[in-house]
Amino acid sequence: MRTLVDLNADAGESFGRWRLGDDERLIPLVTSVNVACGWHAGDAATMRRSVRIARESGVAVGAHPGFPDLTGFGRRALAMSPQEAADACLYQFGALRAIADHLHTPVTHVKPHGALYGLTLRDEAVAEAITEAVLSAAPDVRVVLLAGPTAERLAERGFPVVREAFADLDYDDAGHIIIEPDPQAKDPQRCADQAVAVLEGEVTSVNGKPIEVDADTICLHGDRPNAVEVATAVRERFASEGVQVAPMADVVRKHRG
Template sequence: MTAIDLNADLGEGFGRWRLTDDEQLLTVVTSANVACGFHAGDAVTMRRVCELAVARGVTIGAQVSYRDLAGFGRRAMDVPPAELAAEVAYQIGALEVFARAAGSRVAYVKPHGALYNRVVRDERQAAAVVEGVLLAGASLPVLGLPGSRLLELAGKAGLPAVPEAFADRAYTEEGTLVPRGQDGAVVTDPQAVEERSVGIARSGTVPSLAGTPVGVRARSLCLHGDTPGAVELARRVRRRLEAAGVRVEAFA
């Protein structure tokens, strides 16, 4: 039976402000990418999400980002590699405290937003992320886009490289994500998201924005938690995957 992980970005709040419905999404997903305070999240939020994840048997991952609270980590930034490596390690370490206190651990690392897209092609920034993971002191799996420099360098460093796909994001014909500022970058039709999810899990393909099939063989499937109707969409996707004979389980 084909197996795939369902992950979502969680803990994307700050203080009294909350963006994601963490409680409900944690009843659907198998892995939680927890914001570590640089693009969203704070100590109280990280602790709460880790406790909820452990209670629901969901794997905890560190979602690391450029230091950009005002821009939600989605603005292009030029951070010196040594600084970026230290900041990645810092974020992983912060989340590890709360994961362990809840009775679990940080099981993987995933970059967020602008950093995620940057390390697809930028070797120096990708190497800095890998260095940060190693600096944090564990051989953690790294989640990223198939064919990215990040996954290539993670594998060379002895870290498990886990390819990821997006059911609700449009792809270019080259297999990269369409920039969010471009029309059609986010797929909003629930039925289309369901069909794309099954296609990714069963055949490793997804239609590009131009309509041509793109190879995206992935072990994990991301559903964004900050889109309207995210919880119901996640439920629909999981039901559709299981109905198609796909086993939904965490990769780590």
């Protein structure tokens, strides 16, 4: 079983006067945070607030670019070519990096959101275009992709990929995550169980099929109503199992070189 892993959360997803998630309580419980960049959620003030909380909590900051779909929260599929997807990620990464630079905080990673993340699973050319674009703009920034064949192939070719698994999402028999349009509360202990299963190298699909997984980071969703309780349960389980948490760059350096 792995004894060192990054725990990341999708956050910064409020918009104007509309509040979603509890960044103040959630971000300090993780080691990396993926901040929405304004297309699926978030705005400049929310981005600044989330980066500030992360900086004060010693949490690594990453960009969480999504489809231009505020109404659907970026979880509805849109058609994008590899170049369009790369441009979308660069645009949003640049916006967050400007705010983070103002706060003297580095942006360490980029993780596509929702249906854009799903597109990287279905179309390897999209995953490659996004990774190449981010690398050309910021050679020290890593791209987070679902642990599996696409991430492995890109990593074998030398791309700076971080392999991700999920504590609070189900998997289908193909090893893909099942994205929830409107996440509901989940049993924190069940999520903790799945996080430990990831560390042991195997999760179970909704149909009972064992899915091999080799992940550097485990994700929790900040828009889940009980996200703080889920994160707390996962951290407590890690502590009881002797598992340490660290930002994804540190985990990758130790395990992947």
